[in-house]
Each structure stands twice: as structure tokens, then as C-alpha cells.
Amino acid sequence: MTCNFTEKISSLIDGELATAEAREVERHLIGCNECQEVRADFLNLRSQLSGFETSLAPAVQSRALKKILSTPRRTPARGFAWGFGTRFGTQAAAFATLVIVAAIIGFLIYKSSNTPSNEKHIAVQQTPTPVPTATVEQKQPEPEASPNKGNEQTAPRRPPSPAPKKPLVREPKPGEQFAAIPATPEPFRSADAQTMTALHFEKSETLLVAFRNVRLNEPGSATEVTYERQRAKQLVIQNMMLRRQADAAGDVQISSLLESLEPILIDISNLPDKPDKDAVRVIRQRVERKNIVPLLRVNSTALARALD
């Protein structure tokens, strides 16, 4: 990898570049073959890793959960009693309240007895030293101990009442791989366009899988591919339309995938009814080389999730 942009490609597909930088890298991508290959390879690597399936039996999972839940816990439940114990909890709370009330009264008396010239002095004295993360702690003081000392200051605190369960896994957003930082607007595409794209990806995936399974047993020619041919013809038109929409919306990831898919669909639609065995094989190899089926699957799932 000789191009200076290759490292940025990695950040680009992770959506970790600022908008301006992301646009710059995308512009560079258009004219740099090496970076295009790098991006394709990185994305393919992603689909390989994210598509990895673990061999986990449901019985193993439920057995593990039962075992964990049946094990006694060392720490009491969260709440005010933490660190005090139930016996001394009430006394401690009463004492703490008393101290706070006394401090407030003392402060008010002290403030009212001071001259205006002294107030300035007090104000200077009482100004807290600016600590970068102090605001978070001041806003939500909870007497909880976290084993993760490095992160406790910045981590958002959950309210004590059981909040509605939020999705813990960050769902992949459409176009995330080329999206900017979260604060910036993403390429806008209507829900209809996204639904159509997701359906198109599913249909194309089904077609390519069907095409992959066409038998090549006969000596000269493959089995009829009339169905696949007709289906590909329909999908080519839709593909062109969706690609233009994605281009217009600036959704580079979807546009790029549709662009890779289009020549394959055209090739399938241009096959004769009973094509030569080698012609089928060549297209299959291209599909396999571009690793397009998993990419379609990953993207259609991501779009569907986003729509949910």
C-alpha cells in the first residue's frame, strides 16, 4: 500500500472521519485504484468477520444462565444502603442530613454578615477549580463504586428506577461506513428508498444464490437459466434507479455496492437460455471474487434494522 490515503480509508469505513475529511477521502477514492481496492478488501474482511458464526447451542446458553443466577452474590443490591449496611443505614442517613442542614444554615449566616467587599473575596474562593469531568459528577452524584475507575467519570449514569431497556448493541446505520461523526447530518434518504434498496438487495442475493446453484453437470451446456435471466433483467432496471438515488443522496456505500452488482446482473440478463458452461462459471467466479452475496446480506440486514 503506497498511497498516503490508505490509513484514512480504514477510518472512513468506520465512520470515524469528520465530514470535510470524509468528503476529501471520498473524492480521492474516485481517482485512486489502489484505494478502491483497499476499501473493497477492508469491507470484505468486515463481512467475513461479522459473518462469523459461533457454534453455540441454546441448551448451553440456558444452562450457563441458570448456573450464574443460582450463584450467590457478594455485593448487596444498588441503592443507598450500599456501604452502610441495613442496621446503621437509618442512623447514617439522619446524621448526614443533620450535617448538611447545619452547613447550609452556617453558610447563610456567614454570607449575610459579610460586607460587599468581602463577597468578592468569597466568590473567588468558592469558584471551583475547573476539572474537565467535574460537571458530570456534580450533576449526578451517586455513591456507587465502579471497578472501571478510568471511565466512571465520563460514563452516563442510569436513573435508579428501571428504565425501558434500550438497545445495547449499536445498530449499524445505513451508510454508516461512510458516515461522518454522529453530530453531523448523514446523507438523507427516504424510508421508501431504503425499503426498496433493502428489498432489492434481498432479491439480488436470492438470484445470485440461485445462479450459484445452477447445475453444470451436462457436458456442453448448463441447465436452463431462463428464470435467472428474466429476473436479472428486472433487477438491472431497479438497480440503475436505486444507484442514481443513492448517488443523489450522497450514500456512497450503497451506491458503491449497487455499482458492483450492476455488471453482474447485466451479464446474467445477457446470457442465452441455455448458456455455455464456461460463461456461467465465469460469472460465478466474479460473484465469488467480489464476495457480493455476503455484502448484500450484511447491507440488507443493516437497512432492515435501521428501518425497524
Add this chain to the structure above:
Amino acid sequence: MASEDEEFTMLFQDFYPSLCRFLECLLGGRAPLAQDLAQESFLQLHRTAWGTMPVDEARFWLYRVARNMAINEFRKSHTRYRLFDRVVETMRPRARNPEQEYESQERQTLVLEMLQTLPEDQRTALLLREQEQLSYREIGQVLNVSESKVKVDIFRARASLRERWTRISHVNHVNPV
């Protein structure tokens, strides 16, 4: 207590499979060991830390603990498994004309093997990004490193895997990634 258990169960159902997958990839495909370590991580969370942190934080905590366990396990049994892996590699049948289905499985095994050639921190960062879809900031939290290190590690991991894959593809005539 009951609601805490329910909450814990939800967390477990959501993340136990992902944690198993993460550990399996980290350990080079040793599924039973990965499942044991995932269970042990959840057990530790339930016994000692559950209730002392927000759920989001618990997730990072789990990955951090699981990763440390995997490193310990790897150190303990590295030699034994290296030998075992070599035996498996030697004994594994090689198809001369593999079907595409089989090729795909072969490719997955290859990815798993290549992951083992990466330094542990690069491998972990890449897996957390690609499988768990954590941001660089979140990965930094799990691994207790800076975002810039995460960024560099992920890039190096990708570049290294890409290079190896290309080289292996040339030697074995496997389709490139």
C-alpha cells in the same frame, strides 16, 4: 432483586452469544473454551459488579474481563495449543476441487487462523470494531487505551490481514477476499 435478575437475564441473552463469538475468534476457534470463559465473565459480573454500574458500562466491563481471561488462558496453554493446532493443520483434509460452499467455510477457517497471527491488542480492537460495532472511543474504554491507538491498531490489523490474505491466495489459489 427479581427485577435485577430479569435485567441481568436480558443482558445475558443479548451478549452471551456475542461474547462467545468474540472469545472464539480471539482464541483461534476454541469454541468450548470460549463458552466457558464467557460464562465465567458473566459469573464474575453477577457476583461482584452487577448493580454497581450502568448497563452500558457493564457491557464494556464484560469485554474487558473476558479479554483478560483469554490472555491468561492463552499464556497458560499457548505451547500446548500451538502444537495441537499444528497437528490439526497437518491432518486436515484438503479438497482439490472444493465446492463454493466448502470454499466459504475454508475461507472462514483461514480468517480465523490469520487473526491469530496478529498481535493481541490489534486483534481485539479489530474484533470489537467489526463484530461488536463499537466506536473507537468505546474500544478505547474497553482496552483502556487512547482512541488514536485504537485507530492505528485497527488499520494495522486490516493492512496485515489484507497482505497475508493476498499472499496466501497466490500460494493456495484461493480466491482473494
